Amino acid sequence: MSYYAITASAAAIGIAALLAARWAAWQRLAVAAGLLSLALQTAVAPWLGQVVGGPVKRAAQFAASRPENVVQWNINVPSFSLYRGKITGSRAPHAGELAVTRADRLAPDVKVEVLFSEAGVMVVRPLAGGNSEHN
Secondary structure: HHHHHHHHHHHHHHHHHHHHHOHHHHHHHHHHHHHHHHHHHHHHHHHHHHHHHHHHHHHHHHHHOOOOOOEEEOOHHHHHHHHHHHOOOOOOOOOOOEEEHHHHOOOOOOOOEEEEEEEEEEEEEEEEOOOOOOO
C-alpha cells in the first residue's frame, strides 16, 4: 500500500510543480526529477527487490531450518547462500541432500519431492529411482 501512496503523492506533487507557471522551466523539471528519484528509491526499488528476490530469500530461510545439506541445482543465485548463512555448492544433489532449483530447470524424468515452492523457486529432495544427474 505504501508503494501506491508514495508514487501517487510524488506524481501529484510533480504534476503540480510542472504546472506552476511562476517557476522557471528548469526549476519545475528539477522538482519533478527529484520527486521521481525519491519515489524510485523509497517505493519502486524495494518493491521490485521483494518481487524478484523474495522467493529466493524465503527458500533460503526454509532451507536454513533444515538439517540436510543443500546445493544449488541448475541455478545460480549467490544470495541464497547469504540468506541461508552457509556457502551453497552448485551441483546435482546426492542422496539425502536438498537442492534449490527452478521449476523450469528440472528435467521431465527427474523425480523429486517438493518441500518449498514459490514463484518457480523450489527446494526439493530427489527421490530414489529418479535421475538427478541432469546438469
